[in-house]
Amino acid sequence: MNARIAPPAANLDPDAIAQSARTVIATEAAAIRALEPRVDASFVEACRLILACRGRLVVTGMGKSGHVGRKIAATMASTGTPSFFVHPGEASHGDLGMIQPDDVVLALSNSGETDELLFILPVIKRQGIPLIAITGNPRSSLAHQADVHLDASISSEACPLGLAPTASTTAALVMGDALAIALLEARGFTAEDFARSHPAGSLGRRLLLHISDIMHSGEGIPMVAPGTSLTEALMEMTRKHLGMTAVVDAERRLLGVFTDGDLRRALDDEDVDLRGATVDALMTRGPKTITSDKLAIEAAQLMEKHQIHALLVVDQAQRVVGALNIHDLLRARVV
DSSP states (O other), X not given: OOOOOOOOGGGOOHHHHHHHHHHHHHHHHHHHHTTGGGOSHHHHHHHHHHHHOSSOEEEEESHHHHHHHHHHHHHHHHTTOOEEEEOHHHHTTTGGGGOOTTOEEXXXXXXXXXXXXXXXXXXXXXXXXXXXXXXXXXXXXXXXHSSEEEEOOOSOOSSTTSOSOSHHHHHHHHHHHHHHHHHHHHHTOOHHXXXXXXXXXXXXXXXXXXXXXXXXXXXXXXXXXXXXXXXHHHHHHHHXXXXXXXXEOTTOBEEEEEEXXXXXXXXXXXXXXXXXXXXXXXXXXXOOEEOTTSBHHHHHHHHHHHTOSEEEEEOTTOBEEEEEEHHHHHHTTOO
């Protein structure tokens, strides 16, 4: 029975480990650089086939190529090219039904001789489905049967044994990324389009979340009338937990805002009679406001620019319809 024997940590040579890592990085970087001149007419034709596709891009590959293929399919799907992955081994046992005549197939194989892929090619070809291949062997069976072949060949693997797929999988992945981004730009895909595919991500929150989604409204808005005593205004601020209160007329039109900062300034002013003062005598007139249709990230930018921590939300007639503060933006993970 063979036993795996791990060398003791004391025998590890730090310099040798670092040099090994640098060699891997250099080898894979060279493999990537070699791809650049291969972005040629075949690459453009591959993009044309995918852009003309009325169905979806079906990505397939075995082993490590399959792992790379899954990532390429995910990248395509999130950047405007409807795509999914089909395992070639499962395809011959029923999953071929997932591939339809309006689709385009992107097959990955470093050798270009993967049995599971070659086995399903006749079915794909009989349906007239365009086939794009990414291989490391332009003379392989898969390359010859493909409508378009993209050359991802390498001079050597980063593995010193020349066995573990390393530089070859990196080259295939980069070629797939190049396709995805070229297609993204050709489609005019925008950051807003990307956000719609990633509503739970930070970009989605920044580009899709509106003020109306997070603002306090109705009874949650701190509001007082002009002539309200300072004590009553402070009680309203305490109840609503926003560190401010709007001062509005009978039609809820904004007259000003009274904040924690206004209170501190009043406390520092010896000429202010705090017992007899009314809120409209101490409020800030012409405060910064925002409308409910704006993006939440715009509120964050406004707060940062003017060094304030809360905003009132108004309509076109300057009626107060909502309020929010920095904590609302933090809870929504906008900032």
